[in-house]
Amino acid sequence: MNARFSMKALRVPLVTVAAAAALVLTACSGGGGGTATDGGSADSGLMTPGKLVVGMNLQYKPQMFLDGDTPSGYDVDLLNLLAKDMGVELDIQNLDFNGLIPGLQSKQFDMVSVGLGATDERKKVIDFSRGYVPYATILGVAPGSELGTNVEDYNKAGVVITALQGSTGEQLVRDTFPNATVSAFPDQNAALLEVASGRANAVVVEDYILAEYNRSNPGQLTPLDLKDPLSLYYGAWGVQKDNSVLVDKLDAFLCKAQNDGTLEKLYTKWMAPTMPAMPEGC
Numbered sequence: 001m002n003a004r005f006s007m008k009a010l011r012v013p014l015v016t017v018a019a020a021a022a023l024v025l026t027a028c029s030g031g032g033g034g035t036a037t038d039g040g041s042a043d044s045g046l047m048t049p050g051k052l053v054v055g056m057n058l059q060y061k062p063q064m065f066l067d068g069d070t071p072s073g074y075d076v077d078l079l080n081l082l083a084k085d086m087g088v089e090l091d092i093q094n095l096d097f098n099g100l101i102p103g104l105q106s107k108q109f110d111m112v113s114v115g116l117g118a119t120d121e122r123k124k125v126i127d128f129s130r131g132y133v134p135y136a137t138i139l140g141v142a143p144g145s146e147l148g149t150n151v152e153d154y155n156k157a158g159v160v161i162t163a164l165q166g167s168t169g170e171q172l173v174r175d176t177f178p179n180a181t182v183s184a185f186p187d188q189n190a191a192l193l194e195v196a197s198g199r200a201n202a203v204v205v206e207d208y209i210l211a212e213y214n215r216s217n218p219g220q221l222t223p224l225d226l227k228d229p230l231s232l233y234y235g236a237w238g239v240q241k242d243n244s245v246l247v248d249k250l251d252a253f254l255c256k257a258q259n260d261g262t263l264e265k266l267y268t269k270w271m272a273p274t275m276p277a278m279p280e281g282c
Helices: 014-020 073-086 097-105 170-174 186-197 206-215 244-259 262-270
Strands: 003-007 051-056 064-069 070-072 089-094 110-115 125-143 158-164 181-185 202-206 231-240
Touching: 003 110, 014 089, 051 097, 064 073, 064 231, 073 089, 073 110, 073 125, 073 244, 073 262, 097 125, 097 231, 110 125, 110 181, 125 170, 125 186, 125 206, 125 244, 125 262, 158 170, 158 186, 170 202, 181 186, 186 202, 186 206, 202 206, 231 244
Parallel strands: 003 089, 051 089, 051 110, 158 181, 158 202
Antiparallel strands: 064 070, 110 231, 125 202, 125 231
């Protein structure tokens, strides 16, 4: 089923923008096939029967981005499978990130797909599906330069660990490696290059960012084989408040995709070589 795609400026009432201004929005910083059963019925949970309108910000490669003029990435593949499963047309609206939650509140689209964390503050104004994409924070090191395979091996004086300045990764370094030296950079690639060049021992970074760097710079960095990620949380789909019908459909689809291996297949295709554990409950 072909997807519609458009880029447009978002216009929402000022009161809606003001209500959402306090939300701190952070983004990323597939299900099996199916047969159309209710995509055009009144109980589909969609604003327009037969059409799933999704707000996105297509500038987070490899999760969601434009390949020329074509939407691509993990989220896009997953949404195409979702639309097929629901038997509806997919209509992607590419908008500025800060307009996504206000746009959802003002019913510009049915859902938002941008890896939102389901925070308590956001839950006051929109609803969420279960998690559809994991974000694992790991240690990246230069091949052959490992100091060890435990967190304690890097929590020592003289060890230099880089991170993106102002990110949760920087704070994670300070909390997890208090004895090491933190070297923060305003640019993510600079933090990675510092380790690749041997000027630092490790970088704290999300696994998919390291994987994307390695696609362009093979052999420079590798994930340290820790037993568990330094942190792990899940991005979810945002839905209009109180639209339990659509939330239930999304959750059922995601559970099916998680159980049959489709999520893992898409994750290892687009995001990182190994998919972290997904939430239980399916």
